[in-house]
Amino acid sequence: MSLTLATARRVLAQLSYDRRTVALILLLPCLIVGLVAWMFHGTPVLDQFGPVLVGFFPLFVMFLVTSVAMQRERSSGTLERLMTTSLRKGDLVAGYALAFGGFAVVQALVVVGFALLVGMDVAGSLGLVILVALLDALLGCTLGLAASAVARTEFQAVQMMPLVIIPQLITCGVLMPRDQMPQVLEWLSRVMPLTYAVEALQHLAAGATWRDVQGAIGVIALWIVGGAVLAGLTLRRRTQ
């Protein structure tokens, strides 16, 4: 546990020196939400798309940041050094998740606050909206750590993002209702976690309660655990 905290502290210290990244992570989602609000001013579009953006950004940004951060650990040799210490693989994954999860809470508060400010209506619990955003961030974090193992270079690490995230965005039910999709894509939609995040957020915006969204939240939580296990499995103490 203390090594998990040491890792989280180290990751946050690294992040604290990169003020521009911090600012981009916090302000970029607001910019996009602001653009949508401006473009569809006076229509209910923001009520529909606002929740999607609130769910999508934490996943997207945390995936990108952690996959590149872990790729840097691999290429700089620090991962090799970490693997010679008594740090367990779980400590490393949990340390990253803790640091970026904490950061994601701030991101979720900022983006949800901004979306409300520019006119998104949320009839359900705001706390649950933030919880879903936070879970999405943790999911992005664990999937990003796992994806970095597949990437040999930083260029490849960046490309993992469209590979893992964009198909989820396409099939999550926003572009086309799920029952109109080709059979295979509908199955894909039912498996992918972003579908459940978007669904939960749209329901919450429409006034749903914990009881209505607990199933979707459970699926996201399972994916986070799966991502963390996968990330742990990709860490090797012995390498070529």
Add this chain to the structure above:
Amino acid sequence: MAVCARGLRAVRGGKSVLDGIDLEVSPGQVVGLLGPSGSGKTTLLRAIVGVQANVSGEVQALGLPAGSSALRRRIGYATQAASIYLDLTVMQNLRHFAALAGLRGTAARKAAHEAVDAVGLGAQAGQRAGTLSGGERSRTSLAATLVGDPELLVLDEPTVGLDPVLRRDLWNLFHRLARQGRTLLVSSHVMDEATRCDRLVLLRQGAILADTTPPELLAQTGAPDAEAAFLALIDAAGGVR
């Protein structure tokens, strides 16, 4: 035995890199591992630390099979490239590796300060590692190994690119640690450094060419210095340089 290898072989990319190494190192020694680049020095060190894949034969460190989890707090490994966080300060790096070595609070702070002084980077402690020179980075990486006070130190070319004064200081540090009972395996491809070790292991093409002491090496070959002695040994072995 601090290190014990028998019939150690390693394969990388389908090529044999270590070809049946037998090596025993007793505690409290500074052992120099020398040889040209590509001779297998790094692979041998990695096999002893237990991070090299595709090894066969027997390797033990501090009486346990290499790579045992119980060894992780007892062995310190400094890779050839400085493996530190360039976006953190020297002190933040050392505090982090102190925490990973199990040190807390004041003990961690004290160990970090001692390590930074041992490598002569006290003045740069608050500086971010990315702004350091190459030699300073590699000393920070060495300090990150020292901070946990391991029993066995495996150092891959720790003195490369350093000026003579720093090199002398570091070798003095290595001997001071050995007198305290630590064992050091230090690789180098600079033959001059051979004379600073208690014992020399010369590696060539994945095999041990000679296992000797600096005075013996010179006496045996009649060469004026370590580099000439090494060349004489290679010629005697009838191999290509």
